[in-house]
Amino acid sequence: MELRHLRYFVAVAEERNFTRAAQRLHIAQPPLSRQIQQLEETLGVQLFERTARPLKLTDTGKFFYSHAVQLLAQTAELESMTRRVGNIERSLSVGFVGSTLYGMLPKIIRRFRDDHTTVELSLHEMSTMDQIRALKDGHIDVGFGRIRHEDANIRRVVLREEKMIVALPQGHPLSALKPVLSLQDLVHETLIIFPKAPRPSYADQVLAAFHDRALKPRRIYETREVQIALGLVAAGEGISIVPSSVHGLKRDDVSYKELDDPSLVSPIIMSMRKLDESQDLREMLELIYRLYEEEKIDYVPVTDEERGRS
Template sequence: MELRHLRYFIAVAEEANFTRAAQRLHIAQPPLSRQIQQLEEALGVQLFERNTRPLKMTDAGRFFYSHAVQLLAQTAELESMTRRVGKIERSLSLGFVGSTLYGMLPKIIRRFRNENSAVQLSLHEMSTMDQIQALKEGRIDIGFGRIRHEDASIRRIVLREERMIVALPLGHPLSLSKPVLSLRDLLGETVIIFPKSPRPSYADQVLAAFHDRALEPQRIYETRELQIALGLVAAGEGISIVPSSVHGLKRDDVSYMELDDSNLVSPIIMSTRMLDESEDIRAMLELIYALYDEERMEHLPPAEH
């Protein structure tokens, strides 16, 4: 059994379909099927129930999957940490979702570079779910996202819960009638959500905020990214619920209003590989908490180790 067998098996298990798994792995389907058969022969057990749609794992397959994911993640951690130890000039690769750039992330990056000049820092914009995969594969070392996704091989640190606010066209009647808005006030508006894909995303947090309160907006407009959503708001196409850090993005054609529910929040989550306790990652985390304290910004306390 080789590492490629684990990668192939995990892809098939997660996609529940040989065709999609082959596309994900960038190989043809027949070789993939043969590799899975070889793996089953080597183990002496059947890992998939072949006659089900979507494809389902057997009990043995589910057991093997949970351990294969951990083993592959540990391999990526070992490779990444060994490369870092072996380099005179260390490197740290960060993944981030676009909306985090309007908060403290730029200041965090500048401060880290100033204080850790020996570390080569690289940045990659990617969705939270893409960050999880990139962490497992060793392509990034830290991810900054907003989605609470459980994965046994990923360590999640919720740094802070960012309040949601409403972006409205300048002069909108709602901005003139009330000092603070509720979600119920927005039901008659077109609610512009982002990003349209990939999902789950911040868009699902906004939709869940309505659904959890038994509310249903009359109209939903999905768009690709935050900047487009704000442009549509400015054009009078609707309103958008955005993280409060976006308030710092000055526009003379959009106004922002607070929401009356303190539970309407979107988390800022830092993700790393579960076993990666490198000096550079610890330095990054300590710097983040120090900056939050300097800025007197509300945040969740660091976990005790």
């Protein structure tokens, strides 16, 4: 059994049609059918129910598919890692979600560039889910996001849990209501969330906070990103729940209030490929912890596992 057999099988299993699978693979249909038949003969099992329309996997085929997909992903990861190790010119490609720019990420990038002048650093704004795909495809080397997404091929380090705060139009009655607000105080307001797409995203963390407390805002207004959300808040269109680092965006027309529930947080998560043990990534992680210490910023302590990797 060869890797091409796995690629052919996965294509047929996902397209559920030999003709479409052949088009996807850019090969003729008869050779594809022969390769699948050869694979079944090699394994001594039937992988497809050929009488079904569209084509269906047998129970054995479903088992084989789940493992074939994992094996192909690991192979692609191994290829990208090998190319990187063999690359004489060192480079590091970083993915990030926009809201992390208002925290420590810019300082982390500047300090890393100052300390590693021989490393070419490139930045790419993308959602957490796009970061996961880009890591597995080898398009980026590290990502900074906010979504807790488990993937067997990705190593995730929760750096810190950032408090959520409320952004209000300047002079809003809630500003003078009490020192800190609760989500209950906000249910009669229009809640402006971001980003509108892709999902899941920070917007879903905010909505989940209300849902978990059996609360529902009067109206939901979705927008693309935090700057637009704050502009709408300033215009009096509603209120928004934002990461506390956004407080650094000084605006005369927006005020911020803390929330009374310490569990209302949004994580900042550093994601890497599972097999990536590069020195650059280890040093970036160490740098992040040093900067948190210097700035006296609360963070999630490094685990024994991560300490062993450093």
